[in-house]
Amino acid sequence: MGSRTHYRADSRTHYDDYDIDAELDVPLEVPKDPAHGDFATNIAMVLASRAKKNPRAVASTIVENIDTKGTYIKRVEVAGPGFINFFLDNKAWLLEALSRALREGEQYGRTSYGRGRRVQVEFISANPTGPMVVVQARAGAVGDTLANLLDACGFSVEREFYINDAGNQVDLLGRSLEARYLQEFGIEAEIPEGGYPGEYLVEMARDLIREKGDALLPGRGGRGGRGDHRGPTVRSGYSGWGDDDSYVPESWRHRFFARYAVEKIVESHKKVLADYGVHFDVWFSEKSLHDAGAVEETIEALRERGYVYENEGALWLRSTAFGDDKDRVLKKQDGEYTYLAPDIAYHRNKFERGFETVIDIWGPDHHGYIARMKAAIQALGYPENALEVLIVQLVRLIRGGEAVRMSKRAGEFVTMSDLLTEVGKDAARFFFLMRAPESHLDFDIDLAKLQTQENPVFYVQYASARIASIFRQAAEEGIPKPSLEGARLDLLGEESELLLMRKIADLPEEILGAALAREPHRMTKYATELASAFHVFYTQCRVLGNDPELTAARLLLVEGAGIALRNTLRLLGVSAPERM
RNA sequence: GCGCCUGUAGCUCAGGGGAUAGAGCAACGGACUUCUAAUCCGUUGGCCGCAGGUUCGAUUCCUGCCAGGCGCACCA
Incomplete structure (x- = not known):
């Protein structure tokens, strides 16, 4: 409630004493306390301040001049400092609501408010480099329910998960898996600097060996190597790489590990999310943007509109033109794109698909990107408010009254899957939705498990x-x-x-x-x-x-x-x- | 240093320019011959972080300060 409707009052009544306009907005609200009526207005207090009169006296004058004959208004009273409370003949319309x-x-509960206007909600979009964690479960609950709500209001909603399957971190993932694979054969290998030391890659390496044996050891698995000239292939619903890796010559081994790891992890994300009751309409591959040349195209589009310039060997976006603190690099001196460039291309792609409103749900570590992303879409000619960004704050897990320590560096964390196994989908979703998205959340695991x-x-x-x-x-x-x-x-x-x-x-x-x-x-x-x-x-x-x-x-x-x-x-x- | 989020009951948190600031849990006291007592009823519990400002009225809006969390890259 707290909803507030403004009604136009035409003053056939005797407001002349108060020297006010013939028409004024009368704010009506639903009081928190039913004893204050079904609707109430503070208009008398607003008028009193203008007329320098006692609010209660103003209210009384108004009430004396209200004609409720033939309306659903049963009773009108002056209360408190000068509120006018209206009491309706409740029963009639309550019974009508029940019948409905x-x-x-x-x-x-559904309405047609949205009239089919297209809205996209993009959420979670966890990197395909490891299991999803607890904050992603929270984002999942928020995003999915928001999408459900918009759908119930008559918007045409699509849920989307963006897969960051291009760039350095995927390469590191592949090399991390390769190291685990080699270690399984007793070959000395180290997780690369900045790589992924988590236990899940050890398990994945074992799965890989069950599937492909030693075919991926250096010098093996090439064309004609072991009679199976097709070598290893990957099958999954996800196909960001296309289907061109039909054998694994030495030069492709690294790509294979990376691709295998990404596909397995995306598969596992899909499975966990299915258990969580979240279904995405679109799984969007970043790599597909690069492959389609969308990043270059987008930069070209920005350049044509005059928002790109070169400085010190790098390519910059003039985001300050739209209120960002400083301009941002799109392409680094070394010729590589920054994260921002494909992300702008991605958002351009969203709008090209015809969404009127795009809602992104991000973690708190990305709040600094809101200004530059909004600048970017404006530079492309889209309205600033066509993109809405919701920041979902972090989750602290509480167990036994104490915060659960997690270290991502050491690969120790409670995954989303662990949480679901422990407390179940219903408790998890409900708990995550008990708090405003932007408020920090303490998730009490013991409480969520209690069947009391x-x-x-x-x-x-x-x-x-x-x-x-x-x-x-x-x-x-x-x-x-x-x-x-x-x-x-x-x-x-x-x-x-x-x-x-x-x-x-x-x-x-x-x-x-x-x-x-x-x-x-x-x-x-x-x-x-x-x-x-x-x-x-x-x-x-x-x-x-x-x-x-x-x-x-x-x-x-x-x-x-x-x-x-x-x-x-x-x-x-x-x-x-x-x-x- | 700059930015974002948060400070409300013992705990976890809603709310929000107005009436006596709410809920759940916790504590205490009641209610099952009847559709599930995982429920219901009652009691206790509050400088709404602090200080100014705007206003007829501020817990709500503005400014400053204090405290906690997070972020500041030609990383992703």
């Missing part, structure tokens, strides 16, 4: 289980599934029933608000509030009772709550269990 939820079912009331995800899921349980019980007692037609929903009037209906009614606005503010974490809060409203209702109102009409009406309310809850959990990527 029941009619729309899985579609309930201390764990907030179970509170929400328990509501789902209880709902299912009621319908199981009803079926056992031979109570027919109620239909909306002819149902006496008007029998619902208990306070807890009305509060539950209000929560159900809020869902579409919650989804829209969370999507437009890019704040997916609002939905865990909503889920908790909805579950709470249900638990209170459950405690206070017996559903399966003696009065068939009341029972039917309450079953419909329970079904409506279930619809709202399941739809919310689906957006979060958390399961809605029928039994716990």
Whole structure:
């Protein structure tokens, strides 16, 4: 809530005393406290300051002149320092909202706000040099749910994962794997400086030996070397390299190790993400940009628009033209591109694919790139706000009340896969979405594992289980599934029933608000509030009772709550269990 | 030094120019002959980091300071 709508008031009433315009904006808001009405306005206080009069007196004058005949307004009051609170005849529109939820079912909560406009959400984009870590799990939850929310608001959304499969680090990865491979044969070899010492490459080297034996030792595996003139090949869904490495002459050995490692790691990323409930529409290879000449093309495009110049043997982007602190190097003195160059080409490619809005979710170490990336897309002629960057802050793992020490250099870290194995998808996603993306997050592993009331995800899921349980019980007692037609929903009037209906009614606005503010974490809060409203209702109102009409009406309310809850959990990527 | 994020209850955190600042957990006290007590009800708990400023009104906006985290490359 906190949503604020401005209504145009035309003042047929007696505002002349206050010397104000005939038309003014009247801000209406939904008060946090229901005792303050269904809507409230602070207009009297705004006017009072202009008219130098007592706000409460102004409010009283206004209220005396409001005509509520023939409206849904039941009561108007002056309260506090000068608020005007409006109380609606709630029941009518709450019942209508419930009916709507029941009619729309899985579609309930969706709106057509986006009218099919195309939005891309790019997230995680972990380097294919090692297992994904915990912060990437957080980015995954945020990105996936944000995409779900935008989809629910009628945008045409694509999820994309960018694979940095070109450049120095891939070469280092290949040489690291090669070292592990050689070590398995007892050959002395060292992980290169800046390489990847993690245990996962030892395992990968063993897999490789199981597949290819010693064919990759120096001097082996060439054409005709061992009767198998095709030599090793790689099969996977990922094909950034094309399919041209049909044999492995000496000069290609390094490329093979790099390619093998990247493909295996991307495969493992896909598997972990599938377990996490995240599915990407596009896996975009950086290498494919280079192969297509997109980097040169992009630099050419920038040059034509006058934002590229040469200095001290390097090629620079004039990003200061768009507010960046300093200009940035695109091509180094040694002729190599910086990271920025292909990244600009990548973003150009995104816009060429027709996205109206591109949302990137980055880690905190990249916040310094926002200014230059936004400068770059403007230099290419795209509007500054066509690119939005969300920074997801770091995650600190807490175990036994203490921060888990991780050292990437030593290759010791808790991977995303470890975390999922330990706490499960539901707890992980829910926990990551309980915090605003930009706030630092302490992830308490012990708490996430608890199957007790201390764990907030179970509170929400328990509501789902209880709902299912009621319908199981009803079926056992031979109570027919109620239909909306002819149902006496008007029998619902208990306070807890009305509060539950209000929560159900809020869902579409919650989804829209969370999507437009890019704040997916609002939905865990909503889920908790909805579950709470249900638990209170459950405690206070017996559903399966003696009065068939009341029972039917309450079953419909329970079904409506279930619809709202399941739809919310689906957006979060958390399961809605029928039994716990 | 510069930049980004964060300082709110014992803990983890929402919120946000207005009404008595919220939730969960923790602590304490209650509620199961009835659809799951993984629930519900109640109590305790707050210089909203500090200091100025703007405002009828600031925890919210602005400035400065303090504290914590992160980042500053012709690295990726």
